[in-house]
Amino acid sequence: MVSFSALLVTLTAAIGSLAVPTNSTGAAELLQARGGTPSSQGTHSGYFYSWWTDNAAQATYTNLNGGQYSLQWSGNNGNLVGGKGWNPGYNGRVINYSGTYQPNGNSYLAVYGWTRNALIEYYVVESYGSYNPSSAAQRKGTVSCNGASYDVLSTWRYNAPSIDGTQTFQQFWSVRNPKKQPGGSISGTVDTGCHFRAWSSFGMNLGSSHNYQIVATEGYQSSGSATITVS
Template sequence: MVSFTSLFVATVAAAGALAAPATNMTIEATVPSLVERGGTPSSTGTNNGYYYSWWTDGAAQATYTNNGGGSYSLSWSGNNGNLVGGKGWNPGSSSRTVHYSGTYQPNGNSYLSVYGWTRNALIEYYVVESYGSYNPSSAAQKKGTVSCDGASYDVLSTWRYNAPSIDGTQTFQQFWSVRNPKKNPGGSISGSVTVSCHFNAWRQFGMALGSSFDYQIVATEGYQSSGSSSITVS
């Protein structure tokens, strides 16, 4: 999922920047029929004190809902298309401890991760807590391992060339921490991610994030799959 994730998640910024934020707890499908058939149209903004980002290419039947506080829910079906959504903060932080809880039930390719971007340099980053049938470690260069919050993570990096990003089409690096073993999907899930633990480890492996943070969310992603999640972020 390294290839599809960076492609469609990076498009969140490009697609979402053009969409008006939702004013209700549920984002209504009010765009043309092709997107309506795909369920909830793409959007970014703020909701109940949290930043949210939601993007879909419209190929899957997907419903994204902003619930109270830091909660969101997502369901998708059809084993088709790309989508990603979640809640968090904008800007992100190098010192935040991210807490999440809820349910995560993927069927096929999917991630549950702390996800974000930096500028100066432009970096796309992931701390993957759980995933479906595809392990992102299989398609990136392993730098080593790090122990954070009582768990072991594989540290990896890869490059994306002429790919969509928060600053349009760019060439940029992706930084990864992938929990090993992953938290088992299929039901209740919870945990905490001390982002400084990962960021400091990445720096020791020569992987320096940019000096300016863009958004930082707990994201549920899917690619040619189906599933559901209901996550609360704090």
């Protein structure tokens, strides 16, 4: 494991791949559920962080002061995700984020987390690059949170990597529509309670025990950079 005394994480191998909704037509078959063992996770400057990579891209994740992190990746190869937040998550947290987000290709900027009892992987996607994750999952409806409209979706993952090893579990999604445009400065607020209540109204119930809850930057066979502050 890489030492964090210099606040720098470099690539180490792990299993898994980027999480996106998939459908029976295979339209998103190149993108599999992200899970398994992270390359590194822990606490830094009062926040939980998680950094995961399949070690195929050239990438550097750096923990900065407070809730800030930076990520640069290149090579148009591999899967990676990193971010800061909290562990455990909370079903009523109002999360603020700000910074810069400049993807080139397939990438997300999202609130990302897991629950147990039941095992659920969830996303509130604020912005994305070339791939719209709402194009390949079952649409349940829409919700308005913090003055913005989101598509609500769900899908199942079968025998896929998770925080508890290979499991079958659901993914829950809120995808901002229209998305916040990437390519420069970005900021916003995510009221997780608003999304979680909407999901419940569509019969999408999170588990009773929260695992981590972060503002994540993800990339798949792409390049880009992000510097994000979470609070």
